[in-house]
Amino acid sequence: MTRDQEVRRRNVKNSRIASDIKREKEHKQSKVSLAILLFGISGLITLVCVVRYFQYRSYLREKVAIPVDAPKVLPKEAGTVEADPERFWGSYRPQLYFGLKTRSPASPLFGFMWLNQLTGQMPPPLRHWCDQGDGLLRYGWTKHDGVNFGIQEIEDKQFSLKTVFVKQQGGSHGGDWTARISAAPNDPNHPAVVSFMFYVALDGQGTLEPVLAKNGKYLTSVRGTSQELGSFELFFPKSKTDSSPRHSYLITYAPQIDKLKEVLLSGMKVDAWDKARTKIYFTLGGRLVPRDAPGPNYVVHQVTVQLPFEMEVIFESGSFKNRPDVLAGQVLTDLLSKHESNFDKKFTSVFDLESKGYKTNEIAFAKAALSNMIGGIGYFYGSSMVQSKYNKEPLDYWNASLYTAVPSRSFFPRGFLWDEGFHNLLISQWNVNISKDIISHWLDLMNIEGWIPREQILGAEALAKVPAEFVVQKNENANPPTLYLALLKIIEHYSNSNNEGSQSFLKAVFPRLKVWYDWYNTSQVGERPSTYRWRGRDAQTRRELNPKTLTSGLDDFPRASHPTDDEYHVDLRCWMALASKLMSDIAAIVGEDSGAYLATNKLLTDNSLLDELHWSEKKQQYSDFGLHTDKVRLERPKPPPNLQPGQRPPQTDPEQVRITLSEPEYRFVDSFGYVSLFPFLLKIIDHNSPKLYKILTDLKDPRLLWTDYGLRSLAKTAPLYNRYNTEHDPPYWRGAIWINMNYLALGALHHYSSTQGSYSEMAKSVYDELRINLVTNIFKEYKRTGFIWENYNDKTGEGKGCHPFTGWSALVVLIMAEKY
Template sequence: MGRNAHHLRQRHHLNTGDVSDETSLTRKYKYDYTKEYSDKKWPYLHGKMDNCAKFLFIAFPSLVIYGIYTVWLSAMLRNMVNTRLPVSQIIPSNASSAQVDPERFWGSYRPGVYFGLKTRSPHSPVVGMMWMTPLTSGPMPPLRHWCEQGDQLPFYSWLVHDGVNFGIHEAIDHHYTITSDFVKQPGGQHGGDWTARMTVKPRPKFEGAIVSLFFYIALDGQGTLQPKIRRGYLEGVEGWSEELGDFQMLFPSPTSRRTQSVHHYLVTYASGLDDLTEMVKRSFRVFYWDKEKRLPYYGLGGTMLPKDMQQSQANFVVYQVTTTLPYEMEVNFESGSSDHTTHLTGQVFTSQLSEHMHQFDHKFESLFGLKKHGFSTVHQSFAKTALSNMIGGIGYFHGTSLVQSRYTPEPVDYWPAPLYTAVPSRSFFPRGFLWDEGFHNLLIAKWDQRLSMDIIGHWLDLMNVEGWIPREQILGTEARAKVPKEFVVQRNENANPPTLFLPLQSIVRSLVASNKETDRQFLQHLYPRLQAWYKWFNTTQLGTVPSTYKWKGRNPNAINELNPKTLTSGLDDYPRASHPTDDERHLDLRCWMALASGVMADIAKSLNESWQVYDSAYATLTDNKLLDTLHWSDTAERYCDYGLHTDHAKLVRPKPPKPTSPNQPPPPPKDKERVVMQPPKLGFVDKSFGYVSLFPFLLKILQPDSLKLRKILVDLQDPSLLWTRYGLRSLAKNAPLYNKHNSEHDPPYWRGAIWININYLAVSALHHYAHSNGPYQEKAASIYTELRNNIINNMVEQYRKTGYVWEQYDSTTGRGKGSHPFTGWSALVVAMMAELY
């Protein structure tokens, strides 16, 4: 389409020239007409007028048609960025409804809050919990609600979560531990019932601590809430929504308390789900716990609606209990269409929770076999938490992305769409990321393949008519509230690694082997979307040399960056060619496309579709000789990118301008800018050995008898390059940009830290080559054992010390770094422990 548009622009330029000539010619005739009229030369005038009329008769309709065509083409190009791909959806629009999938209708689909539940519907009511430590005479104590690293909690995570029936969440605050359990019970036509039980226990040395717990329900655009208030006490809420029908939510009875406690409530109107925390804060009033000692605490102010609103318009109801510890309470949700002969409370709740835990433990061991692998109970508990926090971090979002193309002068809305997806980090990245999701589903598919198929289907249904998927999904007010405005807009030239093909490798084999009609139908709906995605990569991300690829989106004018970032590759600041040009060849993208070609060929063959194009592409992209020609540096003896590059550059602060007067104050210092000390040359970027150099090995493209494989295995074990006692660092210690800032305010990210997703690929590749006939089996097996142990032992040790799984790990100390908890792709350590690749 880009080439066609270019030709049309050329034609428009030529035709514009023709129009200019016609105008000049018309003026000439007009002049002649006046002259001839004054001279009474009618025959000449008649001839000229006749020619002019003929010309206009022919040209005018053509100009009109061309104008209409130009307007139509311009509108079409503008609309392509937010037009759906015109093929059947993989996930039908009603697939997540209570009628079609009641088991997964309710869930912990709000990963950005410490504890929250909602349904898989576009405008679901949401429920959740907040808490604070009261009794303070100073500023208002922090109100915990959103997962925030700034809260500095010693620990929070889902300890156990099966993705369907139940979950157990634990949050350790400085004075107490809050355990939040929920269990679902099927029944009726609207997704059944559930109960949440909150148990708060004081930590050692904090006996007698006091906590304020808040449990709320809020509407998101439709439905009604009717609080049940008796003698100033909020007993529960009756409500209705399109998806849930009639329902009620019951709070604990004040007569059941065994501790000193007081109760408050809030009935109000919230402008959006992103405003719930601040709305609670604005509703606080000061009360006194002990009137003699005058110990103040914050309590909710009751019904607080705008003056022009009726109570029936309230959309946010909060129950608050302030109590001494220990304390336990249950909140019970009951659907109006369920049979309530047995209520999911008390001993019934305890019994069902125990049964679900037993089933979880049995399934976990049968799938991962960590006892069989000889892991301790500490290691097993760590693995269960890592898996559960990934499963419990799966969210259901609905909304519109903000997108832009070269044809849209301003960002435009994508179509409203749902997304069912895991998230990288509940605190820092509680939303969908395309390349992360491929790694997530390597683990999720091992736990529940159907769940993974649902997630992958939702992602591919976000594809537009071009075959493009926005790489970061920020859907709904809650998700958008966590993202700075400058990162919200997604641009359709920008790719992301097609990592969904990683889990699809094994999923496709499984579906083909099952020979079930439903599995075949899934592949039939999957295939045209993957075709469009594959074609989009092969039309937008091609290099100038055949069978090479180039990540689009690098900024050649980024004067404040030492090496312009390649955000689209997922490896952000990893060193590439220093001067972005069209001549770049990116090794990692070429390898990703080799993987995609192989999977596409497998799916096409299984469906009896034409597979030869994909098979041919796979043969070309895995041809080791061609790979060596395009990406092997004989000088450095490693695979690498190619481009216009120099390693001789540094960041320098520009000198301030000279003052124009003696009393002029000095201007603020400018940000540092890149200074190139040696001109760049076209060639291999071969002094930066790191993750990109490993991609032919990581994605198992190298033949088992390849001498290049032998060189990579030798380099892997070199401590001066990537090898550490904690995993493989992302960039070699002798690389020019190792651990260097990319800008004055941009610390190193993929320039030395240990990343678990790439280490998983390395361990998987070593396992592959250790079991492939070839001269390097023993060496690969030896490295595999040591690297796997290093990664597992360090991650468990850091979890024991800090309470978290981390985004990355320091290559010198092994210490966790970056965001936490990061049980996105870092949870792949569970698959490494189980040796499932």
């Protein structure tokens, strides 16, 4: 090999080495770059995952207050006068003795207060909101059609009041209305001096311009404007029934609509109207608008007079251009008479109590019960406070309106989900359009999960009546889906009337009903297949003898003594059997697939499976199942031992706590009562089942549920019968007679008696006697006390709880009419 060849060989070798080194260097750089790239991608993915995680956590926190992704049942214009001018105005402030407003979010508020002068009380006894503490002898609507008029009678301790309102359609803002208020002393030998106060207040936007008489001593009218009403004027014409009334007024600014009474009291002054200054009167202070206020938003007209007395307050819409007559005096009387006559004719047509042998005073009672249900319909606007397990603090639900009846004007003047289904059993018989409207409002409150807050506390006035511990609604908690009961009646109404447009409403509600139904079948199912469990029970409580189940609607009815996820409840299972049947029926009507609903209904109404899960062979009854012992009692904790002389225990008077005397075990909760009856109440038991015979036999046993006044809620033989649940909580569903459940019992008895079966005659016998007992007692107590009550004492039949309670207790009208 020559030297040149050796040099070239070395150069090639060196070149290869250099190339290899370069390639290795480039490969290392490539690996580093790839590692950096992979690290960057990994970091980016991690970052995205972290962001997505926090976004998801944020979504979980927020979704409790996100509306469901389904078309609203109510159109956007539902709250406007154009949507329903006839029902735009109404007595939609049920918590007041007398008040009017429109079905719009920021309606001006009109209301009435009164006070009895010369009592010497400080402050004077001013009546405004319905309050049991006022001690009125009775009050309530005697006739109210939900559309045109209402007549109410109020009996105070020394005098009686009558409030009337009548509406007149015209213009483009809901027309006119007039309120007529009259009063007379209960004893003519003891005259009463009373102040009548009628007011208008703005809830938000609008203006008020008081118009004074030439001498400036009294109001003649108030001119106003608002977005919903345009221009309007409220007139205070002089009364012809008294020649010497004394007038005063208040023109001021109220920062909160739930403080109107307090603002009025703060604007009062004391006057002496006789030379000897022996008679002291409370009058209003005139114009008292704070300097920093934007202007008056609250105007009150006061008339003080010795009874008897009558006054009219006339509201006229500025858009009513071709008004035939002022709605006052004889014009008002004639129109009122016409509406009363129409009410009476319709009542006879719908309920036909005359043909059932009821007397005039009994029919008047039934009219009052219906009218108080209808007159207890309110319109509310605002947002609920809600919370899920992902929220440390409650959230505001979205602002929404709610048109709903209320259980009690004095104690529960707000919407309750499970009450509303019962309410509309009666309302739908009277006016199916009102029921459709109410159900639509409730379904439009559904969130993205399919949950509807079970208690609606919308607006400042509603919130002011609710204890703080009941304000926040939790999305795990259900309520019985009683709206299906009302939907069943609406379907029956359509089928009986052959209404060609009957499908439109059901098509509108069906998408939301599907989501609602699915929510129950995911959130309220039990651990064992085909079982259901109410959520919301407190497993950690030490103060309750038996932890309450508020979500079931039967509050303190005995359930498993030690709540666990493994318990299951027979009443909820039966509610879902009803729901699946209605979902199947509605799906068939609107042309949707009903197969899944039918399958679920078949499963939940299978008597063999029902018996396997809930029939207690030991007690021969249907029961809940759970971790339970009956051996519990409340005791006051003993002071700690070894206290030194003079040393006090940490708490000198601790509250009683529950002591468990024997270990609980998984078993049936054999407390016979309303819960045990649910397979019967919702007509799931087969007509020929021996278990139906056992239930019918048990119903008539006075040791169990039977009384001369109705079926008690818990058997006298049950361990917790009439027992306090805490040291301070008296029994609620532990013996008292409740009308809604008795109505279901009568409906079931009527069903089994009118369908061919082994026990139809037996069911008919029990039905007849129970119906007479219920109607007789409710009417007797109404005559004795002036009120329909929340529930009734199982030993004496006396009304108990709050009053007036013309929510589901007004179902007595349907019981009288035998409409189930």
